[in-house]
Amino acid sequence: MAKICIVDTTFARVDMARYAIDTLQTLMPSVQIVRRTVPGIKDVPVEIKKIMKEENCDAGMVLGWIGSSITDKISYAVYSLAIQLVQLELERHIIDVTVHEDEAENEEDLYRIAVDRAKKHAENLYLLLYRPDVLTARAGTGRRQGYPDAGPLRV
Amino acid sequence: MAKICIVDTTFARVDMARYAIDTLQTLMPSVQIVRRTVPGIKDVPVEIKKIMKEENCDAGMVLGWIGSSITDKISYAVYSLAIQLVQLELERHIIDVTVHEDEAENEEDLYRIAVDRAKKHAENLYLLLYRPDVLTARAGTGRRQGYPDAGPLRV
Amino acid sequence: MAKICIVDTTFARVDMARYAIDTLQTLMPSVQIVRRTVPGIKDVPVEIKKIMKEENCDAGMVLGWIGSSITDKISYAVYSLAIQLVQLELERHIIDVTVHEDEAENEEDLYRIAVDRAKKHAENLYLLLYRPDVLTARAGTGRRQGYPDAGPLRV
Amino acid sequence: MAKICIVDTTFARVDMARYAIDTLQTLMPSVQIVRRTVPGIKDVPVEIKKIMKEENCDAGMVLGWIGSSITDKISYAVYSLAIQLVQLELERHIIDVTVHEDEAENEEDLYRIAVDRAKKHAENLYLLLYRPDVLTARAGTGRRQGYPDAGPLRV
Amino acid sequence: MAKICIVDTTFARVDMARYAIDTLQTLMPSVQIVRRTVPGIKDVPVEIKKIMKEENCDAGMVLGWIGSSITDKISYAVYSLAIQLVQLELERHIIDVTVHEDEAENEEDLYRIAVDRAKKHAENLYLLLYRPDVLTARAGTGRRQGYPDAGPLRV
Numbered sequence: 001m002a003k004i005c006i007v008d009t010t011f012a013r014v015d016m017a018r019y020a021i022d023t024l025q026t027l028m029p030s031v032q033i034v035r036r037t038v039p040g041i042k043d044v045p046v047e048i049k050k051i052m053k054e055e056n057c058d059a060g061m062v063l064g065w066i067g068s069s070i071t072d073k074i075s076y077a078v079y080s081l082a083i084q085l086v087q088l089e090l091e092r093h094i095i096d097v098t099v100h101e102d103e104a105e106n107e108e109d110l111y112r113i114a115v116d117r118a119k120k121h122a123e124n125l126y127l128l129l130y131r132p133d134v135l136t137a138r139a140g141t142g143r144r145q146g147y148p149d150a151g152p153l154r155v
Numbered sequence: 156m157a158k159i160c161i162v163d164t165t166f167a168r169v170d171m172a173r174y175a176i177d178t179l180q181t182l183m184p185s186v187q188i189v190r191r192t193v194p195g196i197k198d199v200p201v202e203i204k205k206i207m208k209e210e211n212c213d214a215g216m217v218l219g220w221i222g223s224s225i226t227d228k229i230s231y232a233v234y235s236l237a238i239q240l241v242q243l244e245l246e247r248h249i250i251d252v253t254v255h256e257d258e259a260e261n262e263e264d265l266y267r268i269a270v271d272r273a274k275k276h277a278e279n280l281y282l283l284l285y286r287p288d289v290l291t292a293r294a295g296t297g298r299r300q301g302y303p304d305a306g307p308l309r310v
Numbered sequence: 311m312a313k314i315c316i317v318d319t320t321f322a323r324v325d326m327a328r329y330a331i332d333t334l335q336t337l338m339p340s341v342q343i344v345r346r347t348v349p350g351i352k353d354v355p356v357e358i359k360k361i362m363k364e365e366n367c368d369a370g371m372v373l374g375w376i377g378s379s380i381t382d383k384i385s386y387a388v389y390s391l392a393i394q395l396v397q398l399e400l401e402r403h404i405i406d407v408t409v410h411e412d413e414a415e416n417e418e419d420l421y422r423i424a425v426d427r428a429k430k431h432a433e434n435l436y437l438l439l440y441r442p443d444v445l446t447a448r449a450g451t452g453r454r455q456g457y458p459d460a461g462p463l464r465v
Numbered sequence: 466m467a468k469i470c471i472v473d474t475t476f477a478r479v480d481m482a483r484y485a486i487d488t489l490q491t492l493m494p495s496v497q498i499v500r501r502t503v504p505g506i507k508d509v510p511v512e513i514k515k516i517m518k519e520e521n522c523d524a525g526m527v528l529g530w531i532g533s534s535i536t537d538k539i540s541y542a543v544y545s546l547a548i549q550l551v552q553l554e555l556e557r558h559i560i561d562v563t564v565h566e567d568e569a570e571n572e573e574d575l576y577r578i579a580v581d582r583a584k585k586h587a588e589n590l591y592l593l594l595y596r597p598d599v600l601t602a603r604a605g606t607g608r609r610q611g612y613p614d615a616g617p618l619r620v
Numbered sequence: 621m622a623k624i625c626i627v628d629t630t631f632a633r634v635d636m637a638r639y640a641i642d643t644l645q646t647l648m649p650s651v652q653i654v655r656r657t658v659p660g661i662k663d664v665p666v667e668i669k670k671i672m673k674e675e676n677c678d679a680g681m682v683l684g685w686i687g688s689s690i691t692d693k694i695s696y697a698v699y700s701l702a703i704q705l706v707q708l709e710l711e712r713h714i715i716d717v718t719v720h721e722d723e724a725e726n727e728e729d730l731y732r733i734a735v736d737r738a739k740k741h742a743e744n745l746y747l748l749l750y751r752p753d754v755l756t757a758r759a760g761t762g763r764r765q766g767y768p769d770a771g772p773l774r775v
Contacts, residue, residue: 007295007296009294009295010290010294010297010298011297011298011299012294012295012297013295013296013297013306013307013308014295014307014308015294015295015296015307016295017295018179018295021250028248035291036287036290036291037287037290037291037293037294038248038283039250039276039279039282039283039290039298039300040289041170042235042238042239042251043250043279043283044247045239045242045243046239046242046243046246046247046248046249047248049247049266053246070228071228071231071407073256073380073381073384074228074231074232074235075235076381076384077232077384077387077388078232078235078236078239078290079239080352080385080388081236081239081388081391081392082236082239082240082243083352084352084355084356084388084389084391084392085240085354085392085395086243086397087242087356088355088356088359088392088395088396089243091356091359091360091363092356093348093353093356093357095349095353096352100381102381107308107309108310110308111308111310114308116197120385121349124353125244125351127349128348128349128353132346132347135320135346135347135348135349136317136345136346136347137317137325138320138347139319139320139322139325139347140318140319140320140322140323140325140326140327140328141320141323141325141326142303142320142321142322142323143320143321143349144321145349150164151323152321152323152324152325153323153324153417153420153421153424154417155417155418155421157505163604163605164604164605164609165600165603165604165605165606165608166607166608166609167604167605167607168605168606168607168615168616168617168618169605169617169618170604170605170606170617171605172604172605173605190601191597191600191601192587192600192603192604193493193593193600194560194586194592194593194600194610195559197545197548197549198469198558198560198589198593200549200552200553201549201552201553201556201557201558201559202558204553204556205556208556225538226538226541226565226567227547229538229541229542229547232542233542233545233546234549236546236549237546237550237553240549240550240553241553244553255552261618262618262619263620264551265618266618266620269618292609350685357660364749383690383691383694386691386694387694387697387698390662390694390695391698391699391701391702393662394665394666394698394699394701394702394705395702395705397665397666398665398666398669398702398705398706398709401666401669401670401673402666403658403663403666403667404666405659405663406662432634432661434659434663437659438658438659438663442656443656444654445630445656445657445658445659446656446657448630448655448657449628449629449630449632449635449637449677450629450630450632450633450634450635450637450638451630451631451633451635452630452631452633453630453631453659454631456650456658460633461633461732462634462635463633463634463727463731463734464727465727465728465731473759473760474759474760475755475758475759475760475762475763476762476763476764477759477760477762478761478762478770478771478772478773478774479758479760479772479773480759480760480761481760482759482760483760498758501752501755501756502752502758503713503748503753503755504715504720504741504744504747504748504755504763504765506715507700507703507704508713508715508744508748510704510707510708511704511707511708511711511712511713511714512713514708515711516713518711535693536696536720536722539693539696539697539700540700542697542705543697543700543701543704545685545736546701546704547701547704547705547708550704550705550708551708554708568730572773572774572775573772573775576773576775579773
């Protein structure tokens, strides 16, 4: 029975964790979820590291939300690297669901992206844990989260 | 009784730590505060790491001030990553209150941002330590510090 | 007999690993290949680290695909640094085959770049392991992967 | 009696270390100085780390000089992060005096910035070691090095 | 008798290592050289780390070549940081000779820069090992590699 740690933020404008958890529970009915919420992305890496260790989760999922200024992009870079460091130290996957406010021109589109990305990455986490063969079958096929699949190059 | 380490700078143009400490003491009357001031943000990471270890603080708070040049942005990126590294090594939260001079067009607005951000992040630190349930209730609701809350996406 | 770990993604739009594996098997008929596929580049570093350790591979190969937005470039920077960290910790080579969508104006060209780069870097991995003398003979000769060789400067 | 390690470069266009050492000796007449010079900023982090450890210095001071191209800015970012890493590992302050060639329009101004910054940061190092109370009294007061103080925001 | 590890690339368009080795052998006739060549800069950090440890070199020299696209600049930043990490872990100098293709408008100039930089940094490595007093005498004098010396600021 898999145990998944999830950290999201009060900064985000969509409760993405709800959609991710729904998907995880559908795909893995006996999954155990440990969820924490922190103010913003700068608080996520230490929180996910702490609960992954304390709760001994098999994998993690972090849900971040990024503004569109240059300062926000820098914060995203730092956040993203810190999540890599946690993964490398723990040697466990932490799926990163990040939504950038400059990805859409209106709130409807941004909402749709956020929900789709959270759901699809929850499925990816399931595949990483239980069905790596499915991922290999999809290698190089242009899968996307938040957008329609790009598909393989047409040549 | 929580013990909080705080590091701020002489470079900053607002004494943000004063507002943060007021808020912490209001929310946690028995809180112990350890405060140090260093010249600029480059001196903050090693100072907060040292006092967090020496004073055995439960959590930390750093208050930075960033100019608007490209060099300042680079220094911010480096500073921000160093604060992540300290958090990950100590496995304790260090709330990062950073004000960027390009956030406002005049000194009044910048002052208001700095004070609001310091106060709200002090409250966030309290919630992280004592009321994680309140943070989870606020997940995905677009909370902001320094600005009015953005709120959840309207869809 | 060399053992090579390979990680690629479902995000990529070309199954580059197939071409890399073909080349490795042609050059090293007894090579053992361990292949995993993950959703995107953010999932690659921890996966290659894990399998390099678990399977005790002599070297690794990672195949990434990068969009053309500024956010994609940031993700590439973070990914690239994480791969460096894994190499430095394991003290083993991990050849990095990355294709950027802004490298070509149409899908045919991008496909050709991806395939050529995967094949040539597979050959490079062989040379690193078995023929370092050939690499030294090529020092400073402007070799390229994905494009025609630039050649040495003409002076 | 404090012992201070100093590393500067042959790349710099002002002998800033001379001014820093003068200030340190004025403020701490019995200070011991260990000084090394390296070619450029890329050589500074390992040198300051080595001598801080070998000579057991209480604190360090590094004096860098940065060109104005994008490549120079990248090198500055990398240098600056490496200095953070050394400080965090040694848990000792290393004051960073960096002059960027794009800070001034002529050589006279750049010279004045370099000298003022070296002197004021030498004073800052003294305050960090012996008078932290003075630094705290200056918190949020907009102190600058190389330029006139900005002062606290006027509201 | 010094032992120097050198890593260069097949990507470079000038055999800079040849010039560096000539200079090292002229200045240190009994120097021992260990040279390896790898495909590109991403392969350099792990190679120099490995051979520095395996061959117990006193110092290292890496020779990189960087394209002019934004992706190349990112790769340079990552490479440069990785070289810092190796130096800090080994606590030994690794002189970094990097040529950027956007440094010159034609191949003749770029060749001249590459050769001059390789030679002068080889001399710098000698000075770091045997004549630190000469480097200190040159502190703040605006030395350059690849270009004429800038000299000290004229004030």
